[in-house]
Amino acid sequence: MYCKNKAAELIEKNREEITELCEYIFDNPEMGFKEYKSSAALKAFLERHGFTVKMGAGGLKTAFRAEKKGAAGGPVIGFLCEYDALPNGHSCGHNIIGASSAAAAVGLAEAMGEYAGNIVVLGTPSEEGSGGGKEILYRAGVMEDIDCAMMFHPAPWTVINDILLAIAAFSYTFHGKPAHAGACPEKGRSAVEAVIQLFNNVNGLRVTTKGTTRLHGIIKQGGTVTNIIPELTEAQFGIRASTKEELEELVERVHNCARAAALSTGCTVDINEIGVSYLNLISNEVLLKLVEKNLTDMGEHIDMRNAKEGVGSSDVGNLSHRIPVFQVMIGVGSPALPHTEAFAEACKGKRGADIAIRAAKALAMTGVDLFNNPDLVNKAKEELKEKLNVK
Ligand SMILES: [Zn+2]
Numbered sequence: 001m002y003c004k005n006k007a008a009e010l011i012e013k014n015r016e017e018i019t020e021l022c023e024y025i026f027d028n029p030e031m032g033f034k035e036y037k038s039s040a041a042l043k044a045f046l047e048r049h050g051f052t053v054k055m056g057a058g059g060l061k062t063a064f065r066a067e068k069k070g071a072a073g074g075p076v077i078g079f080l081c082e083y084d085a086l087p088n089g090h091s092c093g094h095n096i097i098g099a100s101s102a103a104a105a106v107g108l109a110e111a112m113g114e115y116a117g118n119i120v121v122l123g124t125p126s127e128e129g130s131g132g133g134k135e136i137l138y139r140a141g142v143m144e145d146i147d148c149a150m151m152f153h154p155a156p157w158t159v160i161n162d163i164l165l166a167i168a169a170f171s172y173t174f175h176g177k178p179a180h181a182g183a184c185p186e187k188g189r190s191a192v193e194a195v196i197q198l199f200n201n202v203n204g205l206r207v208t209t210k211g212t213t214r215l216h217g218i219i220k221q222g223g224t225v226t227n228i229i230p231e232l233t234e235a236q237f238g239i240r241a242s243t244k245e246e247l248e249e250l251v252e253r254v255h256n257c258a259r260a261a262a263l264s265t266g267c268t269v270d271i272n273e274i275g276v277s278y279l280n281l282i283s284n285e286v287l288l289k290l291v292e293k294n295l296t297d298m299g300e301h302i303d304m305r306n307a308k309e310g311v312g313s314s315d316v317g318n319l320s321h322r323i324p325v326f327q328v329m330i331g332v333g334s335p336a337l338p339h340t341e342a343f344a345e346a347c348k349g350k351r352g353a354d355i356a357i358r359a360a361k362a363l364a365m366t367g368v369d370l371f372n373n374p375d376l377v378n379k380a381k382e383e384l385k386e387k388l389n390v391k
Pocket residue numbers: 092128338339
């Protein structure tokens with residue numbers, strides 16, 4: 001039997017190095033697919049601890065796959081790193097995700113010494129803004145051998161059963177006909193009126209959608225001057241729903257809003273998907289039970305998830321439809337919500353590193369559970385199969 005306490009102790013021993021890593025990523029915020037410094041820092045940390053690191057996984061420059069292979073035959077456990085920032089810095093605390101997953105893998109490997117199986121760290125770029133690093137890596141076959149995968153995300157509370165909505169984003173480009181707005185408006189067809197109709201149609205749609213639905217749009221392009229009937233406009237919408245099936249239906253309804261808007265104003269519309277769509281999170285109970293016990297043993301206070309509060313979306317949802325996965329939220333000790341400057345403040349410096357170390361210990365201990373009882377991996381897989389069949 002491998003020892004959980006040993007994994008936690010070894011992570012504690014690496015505290016200084018983990019703190020440096022977590023602070024470095026925070027102090028060098030990089031947007032999606034441009035996380036050169038952050039991925040290099042994670043690579044260096046993992047290599048110092050005996051991991052083999054391959055950069056450029058799945059054809060993405062800032063993605064990596066790191067591993068410390070044991071003997072053949074055991075489970076392959078994946079730890080998911082994120083390290084992309086937002087325009088206002090690390091306001092989603094992904095410095096903590098990167099540092100905690102890497103630190104967990106190192107602590108786990110060092111605690112176990114010799115083992116059968118593989119410990120894999122996946123550097124998954126651009127979670128924010130529909131980048132979909134995890135989806136791209138999965139499609140490229142980088143995760144084919146992973147039996148199950150895990151990560152923590154910082155949040156105002158420590159919560160086991162995270163909820164993530166499925167999301168897709170689209171652009172709607174309307175083409176009208178320009179004309180002198182004063183002299184001969186009847187010769188024109190206004191692309192601005194089409195965009196206004198789109199928003200009105202979408203607002204009308206809200207009357208007959210579920211409470212968990214989210215429809216949020218912007219106008220990217222709204223014409224140039226007032227004395228020409230606008231020829232070209234563009235709106236973009238984020239569309240969210242609880243499940244993949246609900247999302248697909250909702251997307252078609254929003255597309256129809258755009259088609260109707262074009263028809264009624266004599267315009268045409270081009271519809272294009274933006275980035276990668278994300279799926280809802282299917283949390284795995286077998287894995288969640290393990291991590292819950294480990295957090296409790298560590299003395300963490302676990303909050304109840306309020307289903308109506310702070311529900312976002314992530315590409316970890318896409319993975320959860322293919323392999324047993326969990327994303328658990330670790331409390332940062334501040335009520336601030338992600339994507340705000342106050343939240344970034346809570347993820348900064350030694351305070352942020354301390355959160356990463358707490359998360360790393362719980363992750364490594366859950367890894368020990370799986371190596372001690374590989375049958376749990378099979379049970380987690382069976383659970384996912386059942387959940388996918390029920391739908
Ligand atoms: Zn975020």
